[in-house]
Amino acid sequence: MRVLYDHQIFYYQRFGGISRYYSELFKAFNKNNEIVPVIPFTYTRNEYLLNNIEEFNFIEPKFLVKHRFPGKGKLQALRNKYFPQYDTSIINTTSVINSLLEKKYDLFHPTYYDDYFMEYINDKPFVITIYDLIYEKYPDNFPPKEVETILRNKKKLIECANHIIAISESVKQDLIEFYKVNENKVSVIYLGNSLIQNSLETNIVRSIEIPDRYILYVGNRLAYKNFIFLIKSIHSILQNNKQLYVVCTGNKFTAAEKKIFRELKIEDRLIHKFVSDYELALLYKSAKIFVFPSLYEGFGIPVLEAMSNGCPMALSNTSSLSEVGGDAAMYFDPTNSESICNTLNICLFDDQVRTELTRKGRERVKLFSWENTAKATAVVYAKVLNTISKNPI
Template identity: 40%
Template sequence: MKELQVIYDSQIFDFQTFGGISRYFCEIIPRMNITFDITVRYSENIYLKESKLCKHRLPIPQWLFYKYKNKLLKKNRKFSEDILRSSSTYLLHATYYEPYFLNRIGNNPYVITVHDMIYEKLPEFFSEEERKFILEQKKKVITQADRIIAISQNTKQDIIDLLHIEPEKIDVIYHGTNMQKPLKKESVTLPKKFILYVGTRYSYKNFGRFIKAFSLLSLKDKELYTICTGNPFSTDEKKLFESLNIMDKVIHIHASDALLYTLYNQAEALVFPSLYEGFGIPILEAYACLCPVVISNTSCFPEIASDAAAYFDPYSETEMADAIASVIYNRTLRTELIDKGSEQLKLYSWEKAAIQTKEVYQKAMNNKLK
């Protein structure tokens, strides 16, 4: 594969400062031992910045980037288009679903990774305009791809069911995690007893029901807190906390990777209440930090966690509260889930994902040469 040039376009790096998809690319690319190019000139993506993978990236002050963001991103697009029109042979791994590249890559093959089918599965959480824009582009890019990578068997089945793609065209490649004990511990004062919620709180993430489930536990256990990472709480979220009399029991922390390890490691449990996910990297992060996992019984979760988690119906606040209680108040079960999590984690690694992705690239090239 050394002779093959792989191009990654700027799409995901243009609109993610941080996030699971851009991190995914920055994890697999350096592990594949391939000749590659990332068509980014200007970006504030933190993983791209830290990895130093992008030879074209021009560092500029943050204030200047945001002042001229639209102009700079247009330059990224123009730069991507120019490289894709190159006469040399390459494979494109498109980083998102905008189909601008379809009439610019000629006979060169392309691969797309599908991270979830959330717009298709839970349309009620998105505006009609937003869905129409995403779905039209997404369907076009997925159906015309030479190979498709799905990040779970559940996601693969969703693609087959919703877009009627041949199963043979889709390869399942699981994510990994590099969560590990930091060399230097960050100093932070934490409550003695807390459960952990990690990541964004979009509507399908089911945060509202989770908070109501926590309030049921808080009535009986005055020492229990919830710590949440991600963006600061919104006004509506604070009003919800006040209405449930738990304002002083819900803590927001903006966590670095080092601090996140500490949160996982000291938490009574990670609670992941989403209605739908394509994979669920926090599950692996919790395993790596010896934190028991309490999760929804929907979408990919049973596939990824198997018996190394306690499950609940995400639409039932009482069942969620009972599942959390069964773990945090039963030390035997808690220890058992931690041990099972350590074993389950052995199934996943970025190294394995990189090897399998490289094999997909070869399949795409071979198919094009037939």
């Protein structure tokens, strides 16, 4: 079976959960001949693809894309403005459209929500993966024009797709609620964990200058992630425990965030780190607790990362997080400061609770793997093609 994938997410993301999802599918499919991914685009800055060019036989990216140098982004923007024929986004889109028109594939799986392909796909089936409904639930977190475009295209693809993959039961129920989708059109397929487990914990953690006792926060800090409310809720815990810190990955702290830290008199207790996957795994291993206060998640890959690296978890009781974390976490109401404080106090200061959560996490994470994701995805592809063959247009 030949499955055509497009360029969208690999053009937008250098790193990220969605592009990681597809690259892991490619790796799993590469181990057998059941699914043959067709990747027609030329340009990408995505590290997951660049690191596997030889394995997947991708076309070698051009110089401006593969190599990094100061001012590259500005140079590319100028090139695209004054020489649109060299705009890599346009070139990628054209390459995919040509592949659609050639029809040398069995099924199409677009990697994001742009509907550019609809007039070219003709009678070929396509499957769409829905990662979350964050634009629907929290539109104020994003630019209005972006929200308008995403929701318009997304609605069209949801209506027209032959089948929909949802990455959690929570997302499936959101689809049914928001878009009135027939539940039989949606298959829930869980994601896997890519973060390596390490044993060289002590030396590496010391090399990146991490304190002995810390709460770990992973990911971006958009408003729906609820980070500021978390910090305001637990600032008294930090003030009463002078050796306790909060270590954050993701983007650097903003000026607004630093101002809040100063007002709470805990500016010296918040630490930001850019880390590799290897270092992140070790941060999980050494943390007292991983906390995920998000108001909404489509899945929650950091939950798998924490479990696989033996980190006890305190999670928001919303959306998909309890679905993924199961009994391997303690849960709190992310809108209630007292609930957050009580939960973290137990997790931080009860060694027996942390030990039990770690044990349960190591067992639960075995339920999730990219191999399982790929197998279930192949079943969906086969189901769609079988339905088409029985009911030809």
